[in-house]
Amino acid sequence: MTPVSSPSSHGQSPLRTVQVLGGGNAASSAHVRSLAAGLVARGVKVTVCAPFEADHAYDFTGVGAGHVHVPRSSDPVSVAALRAACANADLVHAHGLHASFRTVLALSGRRVRTPLVVTWHDRAHAEGARAQLLRLLERRVAKAATVVLGTTSALVDRARRTGARDARLAAVALPGPRRPVEPDDPDRQRPKARAELGAIGRPLLMAVGSLEPHRGYDVLLDATRAWRRLDPVPLVVIAGEGSLRAALQQRIEEEELPVRLIGRREDVPELLAAADLALLPSRWEARSVLAQEALLARVPLVATAVGGIPELVGDAAELVPYGDARALADAVVRLLGDPERRERMREKGVRQAATWPTEDETVAQVLSIYDELTQPQPLL
Structure with missing residues (x-):
């Protein structure tokens, strides 16, 4: 410049x-x-x-x-x-x-x-x-x-x-590099990151954000019940800290949910690039950093149709109503079972990201x- x-x-x-x-x-x-x-x-x-x-x-x-x-x-x-x-x-x-x-x-x-x-x-x-x-x-x-x-x-x-x-x-x-991940990038799946998170041989679903009520993680935990019948069972990893940490952890343990809370992380882009899907279940979002990073990393996104999300992602994400655990669960199951649809979403994501300032x-x-x-x- x-x-x-x-x-x-x-x-x-x-x-x-x-x-x-x-x-x-x-x-x-x-x-x-x-x-x-x-x-x-x-x-x-x-x-x-x-x-x-x-x-x-x-x-x-x-x-x-x-x-x-x-x-x-x-x-x-x-x-x-x-x-x-x-x-x-x-x-x-x-x-x-x-x-x-x-x-x-x-x-x-x-x-x-x-x-x-x-x-x-x-x-x-x-x-x-x-x-x-x-x-x-x-x-x-x-x-x-x-x-x-x-x-x-x-x-x-x-x-x-x-x-x-x-x-x-x-x-x-979104500050920083704007280069989308290439489809044949050898680091795309990042085996080391998946191994660290415990997602070897199973789908990895990634959510990022503070552990606060407006993030909708209670709904996300409800949705994970439906994924327990899948084989293999997807692992949900949530990166972030907040006031709900203890309550969410208690639910995960008591209900034996396939969810890990990993706290605040500095390597979120790397972890996100290793994921099969990104999840954004919030009650409200403006110009979500997670949504932008997911599309740039060619990671299919399932998000709630709230705030600025529809305007930001267009048709490049699966949008569901806030608070509807069944809709969230069904969208994830559909995407995990449809590799061609996931690939179409990756391509749409790259095109959508090109429209951002x-x-x-x-x-x-x-x-x-x-x-x-x-x-x-x-x-x-």
Whole structure:
């Protein structure tokens, strides 16, 4: 990529932007790193406000951005640190609900209004009173933002319903290599990974995501009962950690289900490439990283038709209703018994992945929005 200067209203001075992350989940943190790298290459000055551990994990400074430590909490110290970091910014871009809310607090009361772009990468998940609080935060952020960017059409619609004056679709690229796995790749089945997981001589079904209620793993465990009659019995492997770990493990042991919980892993792409099928049983997903990685790895995907999933995968996955264990089980049984259909899905997946935006395209779209918001307004 050839560095180019961003057109701006600031003469020869580079556009000064601040990117704000909260704790930053893996997808949003990787996006901010990719965005920072692309903006810096185009002559934009970038400062990333995030906890120390986020910079350590994603190395924002390594791509040419500045880094300011801002803790996750919304206490006065964090807000004051963020306010100071944004003092000379031409534009501020916050990622995720909690980071966006802190940014709204930090920018409030300023004499000169700084454009605030907010990206909603996903919905915040909570139950009961906390869910009500999150809805109030969403409304406050949506109304205060100059522009809300949603990574899926469903999130754009949600932002508009919540009070955003300007909400737009801005699909986020999956950072990293975009080379699909070749059909004859000798590493495709990764025998070592399958042996480690205990899937020698049996189908391997892979799910990835936090062990939290919205992931739908209770439904997945229900579905595995139907697969026990298959010969050989498929093994379901779930990579992730969360509050439901103990409860899920107890069910697996008590019901003798063919499921393994392997915790948080750094080698998910390699494990996924070794799988026969990928499973995504969630109650809600935005622009699912697992779905994208599965299609790129030529792994047939069975997913719930929720949130941004249908828009993301098109006809390149088997989609089932959320909460329907029988539909999930039947879809898996059909695919395992139909090698030709699995191969068609692999080919469809590669074609679908080719329609997703690249990192360069994502950066270019965001930069065009920045330029729009920082150009001087004509006098009437």
